[in-house]
Amino acid sequence: MTAALGIVVIGTEILRGKRQDAHFARTRRQLATRGYEVAWCLIVPDTVDILVGQLRWAMARPEPLFSFGGLGATPDDLTRACAAAAAGLPLRRHPEAEQLIRTQFGAAAEPVRIRMAELPEGATLIPNPINQIPGFSLGKQHFFPGFPQMAEPMSEWVLAQYYPPRAGNVEQRILLPGAREGELVPLMESFCAAHPQIAFSSLPSFRENGAQIEFGVAGLPADVETAMADLQQRLRAEGLTIVPLGDAIPNEERSETD
Numbered sequence: 001m002t003a004a005l006g007i008v009v010i011g012t013e014i015l016r017g018k019r020q021d022a023h024f025a026r027t028r029r030q031l032a033t034r035g036y037e038v039a040w041c042l043i044v045p046d047t048v049d050i051l052v053g054q055l056r057w058a059m060a061r062p063e064p065l066f067s068f069g070g071l072g073a074t075p076d077d078l079t080r081a082c083a084a085a086a087a088g089l090p091l092r093r094h095p096e097a098e099q100l101i102r103t104q105f106g107a108a109a110e111p112v113r114i115r116m117a118e119l120p121e122g123a124t125l126i127p128n129p130i131n132q133i134p135g136f137s138l139g140k141q142h143f144f145p146g147f148p149q150m151a152e153p154m155s156e157w158v159l160a161q162y163y164p165p166r167a168g169n170v171e172q173r174i175l176l177p178g179a180r181e182g183e184l185v186p187l188m189e190s191f192c193a194a195h196p197q198i199a200f201s202s203l204p205s206f207r208e209n210g211a212q213i214e215f216g217v218a219g220l221p222a223d224v225e226t227a228m229a230d231l232q233q234r235l236r237a238e239g240l241t242i243v244p245l246g247d248a249i250p251n252e253e254r255s256e257t258d
Contacts, residue, residue: 003166004039005031006058010069010079011146012045022148023068027155034159035168039063046076055086059141064163066155069146071135073115079143080136084120087138094119097134104132126154169199171218172228173245176235179213180204187234195227214245 007027013019021043028038040063044054051070058065070079084091097117102109119136126135126142130150135143142158144151181204192200198219205212217228232242 003035003169004037004063005163006039006061006063006065007041008054008058008065008067009041009043010046010051010067011043012047012076014043015045023146023151026148026152027066027068030152030155030159032168034163035166036163037169046070046078048078048082051078051082052085055083059086059138064140065142066158067141067143068151069144071116071133071143071145073112080116080119083138083141083143087120087141089120089122089138091118092121093117094123094125094136096125097136100125100132100134127157129153167220169218170221170224171216172224173214173216174228174232174235175243175245176213176215176240177243178210179240180211181213184213184238187238191227191231191234194230195223197223198227 007024009021009023011019011021014021024038024041031037039061042054042058044051055067058067067079067083070077070082081091094117097119098114101113101117105113113133116133120138123136123138126137126144128134128145128150130147130153133145135145135154137143137158140162142155144154181202184202188200188202195217198217201214201216201218203214203216205214215231217224217231219227235242
C-alpha cells in the first residue's frame with residue numbers, strides 16, 4: 001500500500017484569488033491521522049485542455065488521487081467529463097446516482113441537476129451525507145465536490161473504505177549553527193546515497209548571529225534512527241556543532257540564500 005496520495009484542487013477562482021483553497025491543509029491533516037502523506041498537489045483551472053492533461057498525468061501516477069471541485073451542473077463544472085476523457089472512458093448515466101438525485105430533488109431534478117448523474121463508465125459512488133449528490137471513484141482516483149463541508153465526510157468515508165491506518169513516517173531535525181549549505185553538498189549527497197529509503201531536507205536561514213542550516217530526516221522510525229545517527233557522525237567529523245530541534249523554524253524566518 002502506498003504511503004502517500006496526490007491532491008488535485010480544481011477551480012479558476014482559486015488561481016484568480018477570489019477564493020482560498022481549504023482542501024490541501026484539511027486533507028493533509030486527515031491523511032496524517034491515518035499514517036499517510038501528500039505526495040504532490042496541483043491547483044488546476046476550469047479549462048478543458050489543462051484539466052484533461054493534468055488528470056491524465058495524475059491518473060498515470062502510482063499514487064491514489066483525491067480530486068476536489070467541478071462536480072456541479074453549471075457550464076464551468078467540467079470534472080466529470082474531463083475525468084472520463086483523461087481515463088479514455090465515455091460518460092454514462094449512472095443508475096444509482098440518478099436515483100439518489102431524483103429522490104433528493106423530485107421533479108426539480110430535471111433538467112439540470114440530473115446531469116450530475118453523468119459519470120465516467122464504470123465509476124463507483126462516494127456517498128454524500130450532506131445533500132446526497134454522490135462523488136465517484138475510478139479505481140484509485142477519487143472525486144469529491146468543491147465544498148469543504150461536503151468533501152470532508154466523503155473523503156473520510158473513502159479513507160475508511162480503502163486506506164487502512166498504517167504506521168506513519170516520523171521526522172527528526174537538527175540545527176547546525178554557523179554552517180553554510182554550499183560547503184556541505186558533497187556530504188549531503190553521500191549521505192542520501194547511503195540512505196535511499198529516507199527523505200532528506202536542507203533548509204538554510206540567516207539570523208542575527210549568522211548563517212545556519214536545519215537538516216531533516218524523515219521515514220519509518222527505525223530507518224530514521226539509523227540515518228540520523230550516521231548523519232550526526234558525518235557532521236561531527238567535519239567539526240560542526242549539532243543542536244537537536246523540537247519545533248521547526250517558522251517558514252517566514254527561512255531563506256534560500258546561502
